[in-house]
Amino acid sequence: MSENKKFDLIIVGGGISGTAMLYTLSKYTDLKRVCLLEKYNDFGTVNSSQLMNSQTLHFGDIETNYTLEKAATVKRSADMVKNYLETQKLEQPEEKLFSKYSKMVMAVGSKQVKELDARFDTFRTLFPHLKKINREEIGKLEPRVLKGRDPHQEILALVTEDGYTVDFGAMSRNFVKKSQALNPELEICTDTKLSSIQDLQTHYQLNTNKGVFEAEVVMVCAGGHSILYAKKLGYGKHFAILSMAGSFYTCPKVLNGKVYTMQQEKLPFAAIHGDPEVHNANVTRFGPTAKTIYLLERYNYPTYLEYLKVFGFTPKAIITLIKIASDWVILKYLLSNFVYDMPFIGKRSFLKEVRKIVPNIKLSELTFAKNTGGTRPQIVNNDTRKLEMGEAKIEGRNIIFNITPSPGASTCLGNAYKDTQTVMEFFKGKYTFDKAAFEKDLVDRA
Numbered sequence: 001m002s003e004n005k006k007f008d009l010i011i012v013g014g015g016i017s018g019t020a021m022l023y024t025l026s027k028y029t030d031l032k033r034v035c036l037l038e039k040y041n042d043f044g045t046v047n048s049s050q051l052m053n054s055q056t057l058h059f060g061d062i063e064t065n066y067t068l069e070k071a072a073t074v075k076r077s078a079d080m081v082k083n084y085l086e087t088q089k090l091e092q093p094e095e096k097l098f099s100k101y102s103k104m105v106m107a108v109g110s111k112q113v114k115e116l117d118a119r120f121d122t123f124r125t126l127f128p129h130l131k132k133i134n135r136e137e138i139g140k141l142e143p144r145v146l147k148g149r150d151p152h153q154e155i156l157a158l159v160t161e162d163g164y165t166v167d168f169g170a171m172s173r174n175f176v177k178k179s180q181a182l183n184p185e186l187e188i189c190t191d192t193k194l195s196s197i198q199d200l201q202t203h204y205q206l207n208t209n210k211g212v213f214e215a216e217v218v219m220v221c222a223g224g225h226s227i228l229y230a231k232k233l234g235y236g237k238h239f240a241i242l243s244m245a246g247s248f249y250t251c252p253k254v255l256n257g258k259v260y261t262m263q264q265e266k267l268p269f270a271a272i273h274g275d276p277e278v279h280n281a282n283v284t285r286f287g288p289t290a291k292t293i294y295l296l297e298r299y300n301y302p303t304y305l306e307y308l309k310v311f312g313f314t315p316k317a318i319i320t321l322i323k324i325a326s327d328w329v330i331l332k333y334l335l336s337n338f339v340y341d342m343p344f345i346g347k348r349s350f351l352k353e354v355r356k357i358v359p360n361i362k363l364s365e366l367t368f369a370k371n372t373g374g375t376r377p378q379i380v381n382n383d384t385r386k387l388e389m390g391e392a393k394i395e396g397r398n399i400i401f402n403i404t405p406s407p408g409a410s411t412c413l414g415n416a417y418k419d420t421q422t423v424m425e426f427f428k429g430k431y432t433f434d435k436a437a438f439e440k441d442l443v444d445r446a
């Protein structure tokens with residue numbers, strides 16, 4: 001008789017994506033035989049860790065590369081996270097999952113100022129709390145932004161009090177804890193590393209270091225690794241990944257809240273911004289940089305071989321890469337970001353970027369944050385020969401793969417909502433999803 005562990009659904013990956021899915025299933029569906037596999041001994045320790053990302057709950061209000069349509073979608077998901085966090089704060093104030101600071105995007109020079117002004121007119125209905133502020137008001141909120149700045153330089157900012165700064169690692173652990181309380185049948189397996197998935201048509205077989213698991217439906221929420229498993233099962237063959245590591249520099253408090261700059265067109269990465277740390281307002285972080293690395297998981301060197309498998313290095317993938325890098329904006333960006341991580345010259349060249357936010361900051365104030373900053377699995381589409389701007393979801397037979405570059409943490413519950421609907425379709429009406437309750441708790445309150 002088979003000793004395999006059998007479930008209706010298995011989630012692979014205990015980061016913010018996998019745990020948000022776990023929570024959504026536990027709270028809003030009647031699906032009970034669910035299992036979570038996580039290769040480390042805790043949750044949210046990779047890209048979702050507070051050390052590895054910018055800790056920003058992105059609503060689309062200050063991200064100037066988002067269209068109104070994209071901002072509306074991101075806002076809906078971010079509102080879910082915000083509502084979840086506010087409820088947690090009321091229920092368990094001792095569990096610190098987030099801090100709230102002010103948040104602004106600043107335009108410098110007449111071209112940017114005109115652009116931001118026009119943007120405000122378009123976005124103000126979607127974001128009624130967003131305010132347009134002038135030089136004097138910027139100075140009151142963020143004195144260091146004005147100190148040392150050319151008094152003739154035109155500046156304008158959009159600001160909101162909704163600067164949610166989130167410890168997505170702690171939130172992942174909170175999702176697991178809540179799910180366990182909601183569903184005692186849940187099986188949580190840490191230190192359990194998936195090695196391969198086989199589609200046996202009646203069900204999936206998942207081979208791990210802790211034995212064989214079986215499930216009718218599988219959700220792979222393993223960051224860049226998701227695409228590795230997708231490809232092995234024959235899905236997403238036209239995708240490759242550019243692994244974009246992001247580093248940070250820190251300094252003693254120079255900003256009271258989050259200060260973003262205008263984003264550059266064509267780049268799927270946030271322009272360098274300054275943010276107070278989620279658990280320590282006396283530290284300001286600048287970043288993230290964006291450097292291509294050949295690892296699926298930053299600081300985990302054995303993932304080099306896995307990265308090579310995902311990239312494929314087929315002629316098609318190489319031509320796509322050359323095409324992407326032949327765009328001068330992208331090439332220049334990649335080269336300058338490569339320098340930022342280098343000893344001695346890195347800090348000096350990064351200083352120029354930081355001075356766009358805090359003009360009189362000194363070199364001695366900045367420190368390179370070691371072992372900080374994860375990697376964004378940025379999707380390269382070998383068919384369209386383009387770098388895709390957001391997350392990717394690949395659906396197969398009773399299986400979903402989520403690949404989550406930024407702002408994947410902000411959209412975790414929005415993704416879980418979507419995926420739960422798909423999972424219900426996989427089960428063909430055997431289980432139900434109480435969408436009305438989800439929306440009442442997490443959407444309508446916004």
Ligand SMILES: Cc1cc2nc3c(=O)[nH]c(=O)nc-3n(C[C@H](O)[C@H](O)[C@H](O)COP(=O)(O)OP(=O)(O)OC[C@H]3O[C@@H](n4cnc5c(N)ncnc54)[C@H](O)[C@@H]3O)c2cc1C
Pocket residue numbers: 012013014015016017018037038039040043044045046047048049052053054055056057058168192193194195221222223224225244245246247288373374375376402403404405406407408409410411
């Ligand atoms: C520098 C940087 C800044 C960012 N800033 C922001 C931001 O401000 N706001 C925002 O919303 N997003 C931000 N992001 C993106 C965000 O961090 C990610 O989208 C999000 O954390 C992804 O969550 P995840 O659960 O999909 O992946 P991860 O957090 O990487 O979790 C994947 C999990 O899968 C597990 N796993 C992998 N392989 C296996 C296996 N074989 N078996 C079992 N388990 C496995 C891993 O151990 C891990 O726990 C940033 C990312 C970076 C790198």
